[in-house]
Every structure is written in structure tokens, then in C-alpha cells.
Amino acid sequence: MTQFQSATFEFAANALDSFQIEIPSWGFANTGTRFGKFVQAAAASTIEEKFADAAEVNRLTGATPTLALHVLWDLPNGIEDVSEVKALENRFGVRSGSINPNLFQDQEYKFGSLCNPSESIREQALAHVLDSIEIARALDSRDISLWMADGSNYPGSQSIRRRIGWLEEAMRTIHDNLAPGLRLLVEYKPFEPAFYHTDIADWGMSSHFARMAGPHARVLVDTGHHYSGQNIEQIVAWLLHTGMLGGFHFNDRRYADDDLTLGSIDPYQVFRIFHEILVAESDGLQLDVAYMIDQSHNLKGKVEAMVQTVVTAQELYLKAALVDREQLAVHQQSCDLVAAEELFRGAFWEDVRPLTVAWREARGLPADPLAALRASGYVERIALERGSRLGTVVSYA
Numbered sequence: 001m002t003q004f005q006s007a008t009f010e011f012a013a014n015a016l017d018s019f020q021i022e023i024p025s026w027g028f029a030n031t032g033t034r035f036g037k038f039v040q041a042a043a044a045s046t047i048e049e050k051f052a053d054a055a056e057v058n059r060l061t062g063a064t065p066t067l068a069l070h071v072l073w074d075l076p077n078g079i080e081d082v083s084e085v086k087a088l089e090n091r092f093g094v095r096s097g098s099i100n101p102n103l104f105q106d107q108e109y110k111f112g113s114l115c116n117p118s119e120s121i122r123e124q125a126l127a128h129v130l131d132s133i134e135i136a137r138a139l140d141s142r143d144i145s146l147w148m149a150d151g152s153n154y155p156g157s158q159s160i161r162r163r164i165g166w167l168e169e170a171m172r173t174i175h176d177n178l179a180p181g182l183r184l185l186v187e188y189k190p191f192e193p194a195f196y197h198t199d200i201a202d203w204g205m206s207s208h209f210a211r212m213a214g215p216h217a218r219v220l221v222d223t224g225h226h227y228s229g230q231n232i233e234q235i236v237a238w239l240l241h242t243g244m245l246g247g248f249h250f251n252d253r254r255y256a257d258d259d260l261t262l263g264s265i266d267p268y269q270v271f272r273i274f275h276e277i278l279v280a281e282s283d284g285l286q287l288d289v290a291y292m293i294d295q296s297h298n299l300k301g302k303v304e305a306m307v308q309t310v311v312t313a314q315e316l317y318l319k320a321a322l323v324d325r326e327q328l329a330v331h332q333q334s335c336d337l338v339a340a341e342e343l344f345r346g347a348f349w350e351d352v353r354p355l356t357v358a359w360r361e362a363r364g365l366p367a368d369p370l371a372a373l374r375a376s377g378y379v380e381r382i383a384l385e386r387g388s389r390l391g392t393v394v395s396y397a
């Protein structure tokens, strides 16, 4: 290695060492669309299998030490299931990550959860969030990640403003009950399942509720939860500027909340998001950004798709890290548009794969995680072990 090459390697290695991304338990389970499900023999259907798959992804990539859990799907008995989860953490060397309450599956939530006109249903939803906080406390999680499906389908059928008031009230109570060190992340989504109005439809509404809640609440940006053409990195820049950025649910989209593999449609978008965060860090902002994947792989093999996603995230993060931010600032200041754009795009077009391979080798990780997964026979083995249960599809996500 020349001196220049080794300096670049050191820089890249530092960037990759600092980058970790959380994977979702539901990304290993059978999923489908509203038209049907294509079940996979290797899909996980127990919490133990999800931890096993997460451990395999972490073994191959070295970047996914935590697993996001969805309370109803993963801890159906609530706090009683915590001891089992703790045993799995020890056995598989993967920790529990964000805790996701489920406010959309029970029949009671037909007209909403925390925004339901019925006080008793609102209370039921709140109790579930408070139980989820207890679970997060017991598992020493950093974040409670709140996504609500609440909304309405027809104009005039609900009072939008009354629902805002109910949600503000709930947010305050939730925040008052947060365990020390725990954060509340508030996710937004423009539509689906509600198709007329959604109670938390965009980052402005999320920011409002997070502020109303209190100092430990932040906004969660799910990249799939935007209208086509929205400038997501601008939203990220605003959240950074206002101190409200809590984390991401990464996935890619072409039309709506498609939950496609990160970077499969628009890798440049992801690069631009990472760049905004890295600039903010260079500017000295103190950040605590939770990078998480929120994908369900309907057709691809689940473990394979997860490894592919993590590798893609690492590559895009590294590309963004390679932007010469000092020089870029000079071009921006002098309004040298083409020089600025070329510098920026140049980093995106850089082939960072040799650097990621060198980093993996230096860290004792497989040089090619996807090839290593295939060579390991892991997927064939779990398909044999789990395949006999085909047909037991438990969840949407």
C-alpha cells in the first residue's frame, strides 16, 4: 500500500467502524401484500429463529449488533417474555434494539388507537405503549419507536383537530413514563392504511408531537414514508438543524411504502441523507441517530436480502464519508456550482468496494458476506429445519 492508499484505508476503516445499523425481527418473517403471501421455507416464525437469523447477519457483516422487536409479534405475552428474550440475547450475541409497540393490529383499533374517539380504546392503546416502555426498560433498549396507523378514510368522518388534542395528551403521558435514558421516536407516514387523513402524516406533525411530548422525544424518518419527489435530505437537514432527528427506518421505494431493498431504486438519495448527517457531525452537532432497517422481503430470501441491505448501507455511508467536506464548503461559498456538484457526485461514483473488502479482511469478517452466506449453507439448513411448518403465516409485516 502506498502512503496515500493507507491513509484512505485508515479513513475508511474509521468510518466503517463507526457505522452500525439495526435490523428488524419482522424482516425475517413471512410477509406478503394484501393480495397474498408467498411463504418461504427459511422464514423465521419464532423469536428464537429471528435471533438466530440476526446473529447470522451480524456474523457476516459485523455491523448489526441489535435487533428491533415488535411487541405483539415478538413478545406476545408482554413483559413475561422478557426473560426468554434475554436468554436469546446471551445465546446469540445480539442485543434487543428498539421496541415497537403495535397499535394497528387489534380489532379495537379499527377507528384508531391513541386518536380513537373512544376514551377506553385510547386508554387501551396507551396501556400498551406503557407496557412497551416497561419491556424497553427491562431490555435496556435505547428507543421506543412509535408508529401509528391512525387516520380516516372519508372527509368529514372524523374531527382532525380533536384527534390532534387526544394525541398530544397521550404523547405527554408516554413521555412522563419514559425510563431513564430511553427515547421516544415518533414515526410519520403520509397514507396507508388510512387513505384520507393520517394523524401523523409528515415530519412537521411528528416534530410537533415530539416537542409536545418532551425533551427525550425525536422524529423517526422512514425513507419509504414520503410522497414521490419529496426531498428527504432537506427534511433531514431541517431535523438536524432543529435538534429533532432521532433515527431512520431505511428501505427503498418506487411508488409508496414499498419496503424494497435499500438503494435498489435510488442509492443517490441514501448517499445524500448520509452526507447531511456527516456534515452536521463535522460542524460539531452532538447527534445520536438510530440507523435501522425497516424492510420486509416478499420475494427475496430474507437473510440474503438483509445481508445485501447492510452491505449496501455500508457502501453508501462510506461514499458519503469520502466527500471532501472542507473543499465542498469552499465551492459552496464561492457558488462554484459545477465544481461543488462534481465533487459531490464524484464521491458517489467512487467504487468503495475494494475499501470495504480491505476493511472486512482487517476485521476478520468475510470479504464477501453474500458469497460467505451462500457458502455457509445456513439458508438451506434453516429451510430444512423450518420448512415443515410452511403455511403458518403469522403477521403482516
Ligand code: RM4
Pocket (backbone or CB within 6 Å): 100, 147, 187, 189, 222, 249, 257, 294, 397
Ligand atoms: C409501518 C411502519 C412501521 C413498521 C410497520 C410494520 O409502515 O413503517 O415502522 O413497524 O410498518
Ligand code: MN
Pocket (backbone or CB within 6 Å): 147, 187, 222, 249, 294
Ligand atoms: Mn417504519
Ligand code: MN
Pocket (backbone or CB within 6 Å): 222, 224, 225, 257, 294
Ligand atoms: Mn412502513
